[in-house]
Amino acid sequence: MNRRQFSQGLGAALIGAPVAGRALADVGSAFVQGSLSALRFRFADGETDTVQAVEVTDGARAVGLRWSQQLPTYFEDRVDLSNTGLGGVFRTPFARRWADARPVGGVEKIGDRLVLRVGALSGFSGRRIVVGAGEYSWDLPGPSIGMAPGGGTGRPVGAARMGSDDRLLIQLRATTMF
Numbered sequence: 001m002n003r004r005q006f007s008q009g010l011g012a013a014l015i016g017a018p019v020a021g022r023a024l025a026d027v028g029s030a031f032v033q034g035s036l037s038a039l040r041f042r043f044a045d046g047e048t049d050t051v052q053a054v055e056v057t058d059g060a061r062a063v064g065l066r067w068s069q070q071l072p073t074y075f076e077d078r079v080d081l082s083n084t085g086l087g088g089v090f091r092t093p094f095a096r097r098w099a100d101a102r103p104v105g106g107v108e109k110i111g112d113r114l115v116l117r118v119g120a121l122s123g124f125s126g127r128r129i130v131v132g133a134g135e136y137s138w139d140l141p142g143p144s145i146g147m148a149p150g151g152g153t154g155r156p157v158g159a160a161r162m163g164s165d166d167r168l169l170i171q172l173r174a175t176t177m178f
Contacts, residue, residue: 025163033091036070039131039138043109043157048177053113054129054140054170055150058121064113065129065140075164077135094132094169101161101169108154114170115150116160124168133158133172144168 039051040160055064076094108115118124129140158172 007009018177029075031075032074033074037073037138037178038070040177041133041172043172043174045155049109049112051109051112053115053129053150054116054131054144055113055147056116056118056121056124056144056168057078058118059149061121062147063121063125063127063144064147065142065144066147067141070143071138071141074137074139076137077136094130096173097130097159097163097165097167098132098169101163103159104157104162104168107158107160107170107172109157109158110150110152110154112147112149113154114157115154116168116170128164128166128167129170131170131172133174134174136177 040048041051043050052068053064053066055062057064072089074094078093089121105118108117124144125146126143128143131138131140157174158170161169161171163169
């Protein structure tokens, strides 16, 4: 038996054939965990747009990130092995991280930015940020840094929580567009 057959057999045994078959049917066999893609979404109002910045602001100051490259993408409809002996080996699914996190506020979309308005900015600088939508998530490229507040008001598109691993998690109400 070669390594690929063994891995497929082990995967089917761990997660069950119906789940494995559905997961592969949803994303196709070409999807590779960590492959690069843009944060492109179709929002509830029908708008399709690419997100290229996240801003956390208290109105006077802001921290966040702006990027222009594609980012590692992770398929999140998978088995949660975080409570097993294999938990340190595999990435914890976004839904599990979200469930364990504490709410910090709603997220607006303004232009190509996702904006989280907070009462106090302390504790948000230097945080890693993960964006999730539907069955996918993206790790943003580096910790949040100081930036000029963008201003403006937008429409609500999601929510934010602080994860138990001190990452800022943003969950969007949107469909991923590849």
